[in-house]
Amino acid sequence: MLWMLCGQPTVSWAEEAVGLTIDTGDTAWILVSSAFVLCMMLPGLALFYGGLVRSRNVLGTIMHTAIILCMVSLLWILCGYSLAFGPDVGGLIGGLDWIGLQNVGLTPSPDYAPTIPHQVFMMFQLMFAAITVALITGSVAERMKFTALLWFAVLWSLCIYSPLAHWVWGGGWLGQMGALDFAGGAVVHISSGIAALVCAVMLGPRRGFGTEPMPPHNLPMTVLGTGLLWFGWFGFNAGSALGANEVAAAAFVSTHTAAAAGGIGWMIAEWVHRGKPTVLGVASGIIAGLATITPGAGFLGPLSALLIGLFAGTICYVAVVWKVRLGYDDSLDVVGIHGVGGFTGILATGLFASIGAQGLFFGNASQFVTQILLAVVTLVFALVGTYLILKVIDITIGLRVSSQDEEIGLDLSQHSERAYS
Secondary structure, three states: OHHHHHOOOOOOHHHOOOOOOOOHHHHHHHHHHHHHHHHHHHHHHHHHHHHHOOHHHHHHHHHHHHHHHHHHHHHHHHHHHHHHHOOEEOOOEEOOOOHHHOOOOOOEEOOOEEEEEHHHHHHHHHHHHHHHHHHHHHHOOOOEOHHHHHHHHHHHHHHHHHHHHHHHHOOOHHHHOOOOOOOOHHHHHHHHHHHHHHHHHHHOOOOOOOOOOOOOOOHHHHHHHHHHHHHHHHHHHHHHHOOOOHHHHHHHHHHHHHHHHHHHHHHHHHHHHHOOOOHHHHHHHHHHHHHHHHHHOOOOOHHHHHHHHHHHHHHHHHHHHHHHHHOOOOOOOHHHHHHHHHHHHHHHHHHHOOOOOOOHHHOOHHHHHHHHHHHHHHHHHHHHHHHHHHHHHHHHOOOEOOHHHHHHOHHHHHHOOOOOO
16 A cells, blocks of 8 residues: 555645635745644653653653654554545545545645645644644653553544544534634543543552652753743644634734733642642643633633633642542643643633634523533543553553563663663
């Protein structure tokens, strides 16, 4: 199959729409936005997660992000993009017409991006597919086998992410119902957050969880990662306008507003609860604000974004505190920040949407109902699908490293290298 694909041209001019004109400004913005989202992963997410783990696991944690970016990129080009955005099959999945990027050319796609080359749109969406899988790894840090992680990344990307992306963005049934998810509150954050919960429960807690301290080994590294994530999120959200236009401007403003409000909301909640604010708390609140505003970034005004960001910082802090009481070990708080933030953002979009769509507070109650459906369907699909994938991997090769390897640390036991001498 591969040699046949290699022999086929990836540009089929006859298949593309006639009469559409490439806008150089739009194209430049989406190219830059794609690079912004890449920066969110490497080095952004890698440094953010790497700083949060203990020193013996920092390289193994960074490795997760790096290899997932490589693997999902190739999967997306070979078949993932076709499954997510290819011609619709029954509202459930994309066909294989675009496998290996056949018929994905350099002229615009009338269905997705009428002013930019189709391949530019494909690359932008590739970054979303990669970072969604990478987010999940924060819940399994310090204890998952590297081989198990590789298989999980492949299966989850193809079996969970691609169908979800098609349902919402690729012409599938949720998009046809009018569900709003501007840049991935459900497709990216709810799905990765629920998958993280299933992973954390099925792998079990780290050795010593709840009985010995496990503080971040390098908070400056985490703060640097936070800054890079914030920077890249402008491409993530404003780039989802798919053009250099007023929608991109609205998304840019709401993204920054919610991030700032999220940091303040978390700081206040932590200050009241623990007596002192922390830099880790502010960094976590910023990410919570960013995750929560993502589904509504292009649909909301600045004041709505401010309220949503403040609430996100508070509710996500509460979710992280409750993690210990519920007894699951989500190593880097993917569930509390991305899962809770994404769910909150999807519902908030159904309440506050006022640009290009109307939510409940602007006279459209049915939109809020649709948003509830979107959130619940995403949660159930990701939960069941992730469980089945992990179960298969556990039965075949096992999910977790041995107790000895965990004690040594993943840097040495999985990769034979050290971050620090």
